[in-house]
Amino acid sequence: MRLSKVLFPLSLACFCWSCASSDFAAEGSHRAERLHGQPVRRYDALDYDITLKVAPGDSQFHAQVKMEFEITSPVDRIVLDAAGLRIAAVKTSFPSGGWDREGDQLEIYFDDILSAGDRGWVAIKYSATPGRGIYFRLDNPAIRPHVFTQGECNDARYWLPCNDSPSDRASYSLHAIVPVAWTTVSGGIKIDERVFNAAYKIVDWRMEEEMPPYLFTFVAGDFVTIEAAESSTVLSRENIFYVVEEGDSNQARAAFARTPDIIDFISDYTSVDYPFAKYSQVTVRGFPYGAMENSSATTAKRELILGDQELRPSWPTVAHELSHQWFGDLVTCRSWPHAWLNEGFATYFTALYRESRFGRDDFLFHFGNTIDGYLNSCTGANRRAVVKHAYEQPMDLFSDGTIYPGGAARLHLLRGWHGEEAFRKAINIFLSDNRLQSVDSDALKRAFQKAGCVGMEGFFRQWLYSPGYPELKLEWSQSERNLKVAVRQVQPARDPHTSHNAYETGSLWDFRFPLDIRYQVIGGQVEQQRVWITRRQQQFELKLPGRIEWLSFDPDAWLPASLTVDEPVAATMRRLRRSDSMRDRVLALRKLVSRHLGEFAIEDLLSIAEDDSEYLMLRVEVVRAMEKLQRNWLFYRARENPPSEEWLVALPDLLEQEWRKAIGRR
Numbered sequence: 001m002r003l004s005k006v007l008f009p010l011s012l013a014c015f016c017w018s019c020a021s022s023d024f025a026a027e028g029s030h031r032a033e034r035l036h037g038q039p040v041r042r043y044d045a046l047d048y049d050i051t052l053k054v055a056p057g058d059s060q061f062h063a064q065v066k067m068e069f070e071i072t073s074p075v076d077r078i079v080l081d082a083a084g085l086r087i088a089a090v091k092t093s094f095p096s097g098g099w100d101r102e103g104d105q106l107e108i109y110f111d112d113i114l115s116a117g118d119r120g121w122v123a124i125k126y127s128a129t130p131g132r133g134i135y136f137r138l139d140n141p142a143i144r145p146h147v148f149t150q151g152e153c154n155d156a157r158y159w160l161p162c163n164d165s166p167s168d169r170a171s172y173s174l175h176a177i178v179p180v181a182w183t184t185v186s187g188g189i190k191i192d193e194r195v196f197n198a199a200y201k202i203v204d205w206r207m208e209e210e211m212p213p214y215l216f217t218f219v220a221g222d223f224v225t226i227e228a229a230e231s232s233t234v235l236s237r238e239n240i241f242y243v244v245e246e247g248d249s250n251q252a253r254a255a256f257a258r259t260p261d262i263i264d265f266i267s268d269y270t271s272v273d274y275p276f277a278k279y280s281q282v283t284v285r286g287f288p289y290g291a292m293e294n295s296s297a298t299t300a301k302r303e304l305i306l307g308d309q310e311l312r313p314s315w316p317t318v319a320h321e322l323s324h325q326w327f328g329d330l331v332t333c334r335s336w337p338h339a340w341l342n343e344g345f346a347t348y349f350t351a352l353y354r355e356s357r358f359g360r361d362d363f364l365f366h367f368g369n370t371i372d373g374y375l376n377s378c379t380g381a382n383r384r385a386v387v388k389h390a391y392e393q394p395m396d397l398f399s400d401g402t403i404y405p406g407g408a409a410r411l412h413l414l415r416g417w418h419g420e421e422a423f424r425k426a427i428n429i430f431l432s433d434n435r436l437q438s439v440d441s442d443a444l445k446r447a448f449q450k451a452g453c454v455g456m457e458g459f460f461r462q463w464l465y466s467p468g469y470p471e472l473k474l475e476w477s478q479s480e481r482n483l484k485v486a487v488r489q490v491q492p493a494r495d496p497h498t499s500h501n502a503y504e505t506g507s508l509w510d511f512r513f514p515l516d517i518r519y520q521v522i523g524g525q526v527e528q529q530r531v532w533i534t535r536r537q538q539q540f541e542l543k544l545p546g547r548i549e550w551l552s553f554d555p556d557a558w559l560p561a562s563l564t565v566d567e568p569v570a571a572t573m574r575r576l577r578r579s580d581s582m583r584d585r586v587l588a589l590r591k592l593v594s595r596h597l598g599e600f601a602i603e604d605l606l607s608i609a610e611d612d613s614e615y616l617m618l619r620v621e622v623v624r625a626m627e628k629l630q631r632n633w634l635f636y637r638a639r640e641n642p643p644s645e646e647w648l649v650a651l652p653d654l655l656e657q658e659w660r661k662a663i664g665r666r
Ligand SMILES: [Zn+2]
Pocket: 001, 002, 320, 324, 342, 343, 346
C-alpha cells in the first residue's frame, strides 16, 4: 500500500481480536499499545464464492458469500469477521444450531463438534451501507458513478464476512451484478459476462491463487479500459490494462507507460516471473490511500495519473504496487508486525528499478532521501524496532515512517553486506520457498542462510528485532602515507521509550556492521577499503599511496545510520566537487549549508549549478542551497549579471523553477 498525505481515516473504530493472550498493556506508553496475537479460528478458509449487487439509487449493497473451509482442530463453531454487516440468513453444510453476532464477529454453531480435516461450507446472505471497506461514488452528478473496496488492514470484514487475517489465504470468485454499461475489475481473470436482466449484467471473476481477504478487490463503474501500449516479456499487452474515467485516458497512458518494463525488471531481478494471469490498474475518486496492491488488480487514487509526468512522475507508485505483487501478494506478511516484508520490499524494489533504468547517481540521490526519511522519523518515541509487536491499530505500524524506508534500508544493507549475487539468490529463495504463503521475518532470515550468508541470527536481532540505528561520529587525518580513522557510535545506550517491551529490548550502542571508506589520492585511482565496526569506539590506520584528494565514508549508503564527519571545510568542499558518490556529495553540500559557509562556497556552488554535465538533481539541490545561503549582493556579485530569461527557460523544468525561486523572479 502506498500512503497518501492523509495517512489514514480519522474515524478508525477500535477492534478487539479474539485472542486470549493478547492483552499485555504497554506500560508507560501514551498510546494504548498492546501485543496482538492471531485470532484462533480452528479452521482454514479454502474458497470464497461472492455474489454482490450494486444498483445506482440504492444506498446499500446486497450480497451473499459461500465460504468453504477445512477444520484444523476440533471446534463446535465457525467464527467470521463481519463488521457492520446486516446478516439476513445463514446456511451450513453441517447440522447447525443457529448463529449469533458477537461484536464485529459472526458465530455459526454446529450441533456436533467437527474434527480436524472435516470440510464443509457456510453460506451467508447479507447487506450493508458503504462507508468503510466498500465505498460508493454514486450521489454526485458531477462524478461518473463507481464503487470500490479497500481491505488493508482490517477492512475486508466491512464488505465480506471472512477470516480477515493476513495468515489465512483462500481463492475467490466474484460475481458482480451491475448496470449493463459499467466496467468491473476484480482479482484474477474475467471468466464470463452475460445479461442478468434488461438493466443489469452479471460479470464473473475468478482468482485461483489463494490470497488473504485484505487483498480481495471489487471495483465497478462508468469506466473505460485501456490496453498497455506494449507487452512485457512475461505478460502480453491485452493482460496489462488500465481502467479509468473516459476523460483520463491520455493521462493514464502516460502515467502507466512503464508498467510492462517494471514487470520485466522485477521478474528478471528475482528470477520469479510475474505471478498472476493479468495486471490491472484502476483509478477511483476519494481513495483513502495513495494506492493499494490488491492481487493482480491495483486500485489507486485518481490524482496519481493527473500530475505532470516530468515534475511528478507516477512510475514510483506504479513500481511500488507492482513490487507488492511479489512482496505482499505472492508472499505475504503473516501478521502486521511483519508488514515491513511487504512495504520494505516494495520501497526497495522501486529504488532498484530506478537504479537499473536511471543509473547509480539517481539511485543514490533518491535512496539517500529514503534513508533520511527513516532517520528523521525513527527518533524519540518513534525509535522502534522494524518488527514491532505492540500497537494500538495495525495501521499505526504503517504510518510512523519506519517500515517503508527503514525496511528498505535493511534490505539495502543486506545487499551491501553480502554482495549483489548472494542478495539476489536469497530473494529468489525467499519467493520460491514461500510462494503463496504468509510468513514472518524469520522466513527471510532462513532464505539468506540458505543462500550461504552467515551471521543472520545476529543481523536480524540487531537490525530488525531491536530498535534504533547507529549514530556515527567519524574523524580522519593523514600524516605521510598513513590514514588514521576514528569511529564512534554515539546513539543513546538505552532507549526509555521502547525498553519496556520484552520483544524490543536490546542494546542500542553495540551495532556491528561493515563500514566502507573510499578515497582518491592526488593523481591516483579511486580505492576502497572495508573495516568492521564491532565496538562503540574504534580506530583504524590505513596505508595510502599518496596525499588524499577526497575521502568518503559509506559512499554506497549501505548503512541505515546518521554520519557526522569531522573534517576541514576544504575537505568537505572537495567531497562535494569530486567524490564519485552522489549520496556523499549531497551530504557534503548539506554540511556546507548547515555551517553557513556561503561566502566561502558560493563560487564553487555556482559552477556546479551551471554545469550541464552535472546530475540534474544535484544541480537542483545546489540552487536550493544557494537560496538558503545567499545574501542578494553576494549572489549577484557571483553571477556578475542576473541570469537572462532565455538562459532560465533553456534549463530543465525543475531546475528553472529553483533558479527562479533563488533569484526571486517568478
Ligand atoms: Zn505498499
